[in-house]
Amino acid sequence: MFISKEQRIERSLDELEQLRTDCLAWVDLRHKKDTQQQYQTQLNALSELVERACATISRAMPQVSDERGLDETFEHCRFLDQRLAWTRRLWEFFREKFDQRDSSYGPLLRAADEVIWSCYRTPFELLAPFGEISPGASPLPYIEPYLSPAAYPREIFPIGLSAEDRDFRRRFNKLPIPLVRLTPLSLREPWWLIFAAHESGHQVQYDLALVDEFRMALQEAVAASPLGVAAETASLWGEWSREIFADIYSIGAVGGQAALAMADAEFGTPSHLLDRLLDGYPAPLVRLSLLNEAAYRFGLARPLEQALLELKTRVGQLPPELETDLKLVPLVIKTAFTKLQPGGLTLSELIPPYPNFYQPGGLLEAWATQLRFGPRPIIQGNLEAARQLTAAAYKAWNDTLLEANGTLPPTEIRQELAERTLESIRQSRQEGTRASLKEREFDLNFLDDLTALLISPNIQLPPSL
Numbered sequence: 001m002f003i004s005k006e007q008r009i010e011r012s013l014d015e016l017e018q019l020r021t022d023c024l025a026w027v028d029l030r031h032k033k034d035t036q037q038q039y040q041t042q043l044n045a046l047s048e049l050v051e052r053a054c055a056t057i058s059r060a061m062p063q064v065s066d067e068r069g070l071d072e073t074f075e076h077c078r079f080l081d082q083r084l085a086w087t088r089r090l091w092e093f094f095r096e097k098f099d100q101r102d103s104s105y106g107p108l109l110r111a112a113d114e115v116i117w118s119c120y121r122t123p124f125e126l127l128a129p130f131g132e133i134s135p136g137a138s139p140l141p142y143i144e145p146y147l148s149p150a151a152y153p154r155e156i157f158p159i160g161l162s163a164e165d166r167d168f169r170r171r172f173n174k175l176p177i178p179l180v181r182l183t184p185l186s187l188r189e190p191w192w193l194i195f196a197a198h199e200s201g202h203q204v205q206y207d208l209a210l211v212d213e214f215r216m217a218l219q220e221a222v223a224a225s226p227l228g229v230a231a232e233t234a235s236l237w238g239e240w241s242r243e244i245f246a247d248i249y250s251i252g253a254v255g256g257q258a259a260l261a262m263a264d265a266e267f268g269t270p271s272h273l274l275d276r277l278l279d280g281y282p283a284p285l286v287r288l289s290l291l292n293e294a295a296y297r298f299g300l301a302r303p304l305e306q307a308l309l310e311l312k313t314r315v316g317q318l319p320p321e322l323e324t325d326l327k328l329v330p331l332v333i334k335t336a337f338t339k340l341q342p343g344g345l346t347l348s349e350l351i352p353p354y355p356n357f358y359q360p361g362g363l364l365e366a367w368a369t370q371l372r373f374g375p376r377p378i379i380q381g382n383l384e385a386a387r388q389l390t391a392a393a394y395k396a397w398n399d400t401l402l403e404a405n406g407t408l409p410p411t412e413i414r415q416e417l418a419e420r421t422l423e424s425i426r427q428s429r430q431e432g433t434r435a436s437l438k439e440r441e442f443d444l445n446f447l448d449d450l451t452a453l454l455i456s457p458n459i460q461l462p463p464s465l
Contacts, residue, residue, distance in 0.1 A: 005073045006064045012077045012084070013061060016054055019088050023050045030098055036429075038113060039098065041137040042177045046094055053087040094177055097142035105143050108187050111386075111425040112141035115193045116180055118386035118430075119200035119253045123208065123350040125383060127343045139178040139203050141196065143187065148265075149195045151202035151246075152179040178203050189414070190421045191393040194254055194261045201249025202242065204351075208342045215241040217339040221331055227324060237332065240282045247287065248294045248336050252351030254391040255358045256303030259291035261394055263307055270315040274322055285311055286325045293333045298348055299355040357388055367392035367424075368399060376420040378427065385428035393421040 003011075027047045034040065057080050062073045101109050117138050124135035139151065180199045186192045205211055215238045223234035250258035266273070266284035273285045281287060288311070292304040312318075318326070337347050358364050367377045371393055379385045396417055400409050 002070065002074075005062075005068075005070050008070075008073055008077050009062055009064060012081055013058070015081065016058055016061075016084055019084060019091075020051065020054045023047065023091050026095060033102075039140070042094075042140055043098075045137065045177060046091065050087060050091050054084075057083055057087070094140075097140055097179065100142050105187065107422050107426075108182075108190055108193075109141055109143070111190060111422045112180070112182060112186070112193055112196060113138075114386035114425050114429055115196045115390050116141055116200050118383055119197045119351075120203055122253075122352075122383055123204055123342075123345075126345060126350060130343045133208055133342070136207060137177060139180045139200065141180045141182050143184055144181050145184055146181060147183065149183055149199050150181040151199035152181070153203050153206040188418065189397070190418050190425075191390070191397040192261070193390050193425075194257060194394045195250075195265075197250035197253035197258055197387060197390070198246045198262075200253065201246035204249060205242065205245050210245065210340055210342065211242060214245050214336070214340055215239075217335055218244070218332060221335040221339070222328060225328060225331055227327055229324060229328070233321070233324065236276070237282075237328070240280065243281050243287075244290060244332065245336065247291055248333070248347060249351055251291060251294045251298055251300070252347060252353050253387050254394075255298075255353050255364070256295045256300050257364075257391040257394045259288065259295055259303045260398065262291055263288055263304055267311075273311060273315055274319065276321065276325070282325060283322060285315065285322065286329065289326055289329045290332060293329050294336075297333050297337050298353045300353060300358055354384065354388075358391075363388070364392055364395060368396040371396040371417060371420045371424065372400060374416075374420065376424045379424070381428055381430040383430050385430070386425050389421070389425050389428055393417070393425075396421075 024047065027043050030039065030043055034043070060080055062068050062076050068076065100106070120138050121135060124133070127133065139153075180196060180203075182196070183192065205214070218241045219234045219238035222229055222237045223231065247258075247262070250262075266288060268284070274283050276283045276286075278284075282290070285308075288304055289308060292302045292308060296302050340347055342350070356362055367389060370377045377389065377392070379389065400413065400417065
């Protein structure tokens with residue numbers, strides 16, 4: 001009735017070899033398509049991860065000559081088959097993201113690559129002369145049907161890998177490739193790539209090991225405030241610190257346009273604007289106030305002065321805790337700009353916005369006009385160009401809306417602006433390869449930990465695998 005011990009072992013080994021073959025063939029194909037070595041580091045990291053996992057599972061396979069009976073052999077093979085299926089699902093999760101570049105998403109994702117590279121890489125280039133932390137692989141953007149963009153640094157599992165793997169995830173929490181999820185809206189309106197600046201800020205904060213440092217600095221500053229806030233309030237500001245950092249970073253990356261875009265995203269009823277219980281975020285009214293103050297600290301004009309006055313009038317009497325939060329805004333911004341100094345550089349030095357670009361009559365206005373009416377801006381590739389073009393594209397869209405007198409601009413106008421935006425950003429590409437400056441994208445200890453977990457009987461993977 002049952003197949004032999006040898007047949008059962010060979011079945012598992014065949015499946016393992018098929019995964020290795022599939023993965024290596026795919027990596028080879030992607031390398032051939034990657035003529036500019038855009039994804040060299042990410043592909044090598046994923047290939048090494050799968051190869052190491054397969055080798056570990058192979059070594060753990062039963063032998064025909066061992067003392068296990070037929071039933072024990074079946075059970076152990078099934079145990080390893082589960083691990084193999086998890087490894088395949090991990091690879092296919094990333095494969096799907098890479099392969100979006102071969103679809104109609106390709107033009108948008110190639111532009112997103114440039115924007116994220118421009119936003120992410122800048123601090124590490126500035127820190128390089130001081131021998132500070134080398135950057136890892138640039139985050140990989142992909143499209144998924146969610147309302148909001150999201151960043152998944154190496155330390156955070158995306159939704160697609162956490163739903164069924166909670167037990168495994170509790171013990172293994174590093175990804176070979178950081179990700180940035182973009183919304184489908186960006187496909188038609190690529191000026192919304194402006195939110196990639198915020199998501200890049202998350203990755204920078206993790207890679208510079210500033211997550212815990214900023215959280216503690218913020219909690220301490222708020223707790224010591226002369227306002228005499230409760231310990232719970234200081235703790236709450238600590239919980240908000242990741243999103244606050246990313247918001248501040250976005251101002252440095254794309255200027256006041258980041259604040260204007262966030263105001264568009266956050267506008268709503270008074271109950272929403274005053275909601276302090278949003279997951280990881282301060283109340284939208286406070287968040288916009290922080291962005292406004294951050295712009296001023298970067299040497300830019302405050303972009304939301306009038307909008308904030310209108311919002312405060314709209315919401316009416318503020319609850320006491322919101323009044324306290326708003327009073328803390330200057331202190332929070334001061335803390336971010338003075339307490340965080342990786343390599344001796346402040347935030348305004350890590351991601352400089354170049355205020356002259358944004359001043360009236362500057363290049364921001366000139367590029368926005370060119371994006372609207374042509375000819376499109378032609379910029380020699382440099383590290384700042386893609387993020388500055390994204391800011392110009394968002395301004396161009398806002399200017400187009402203002403002239404439309406409350407109606408949606410005609411489809412052809414939107415399409416022309418979208419095409420010029422994508423082409424300008426792609427053509428601004430900084431020349432050179434984009435490999436990680438790290439010797440390895442993850443160290444051998446990381447791989448050893450992973451492979452030990454894969455064959456550990458204490459890690460329960462779902463039977464559905």
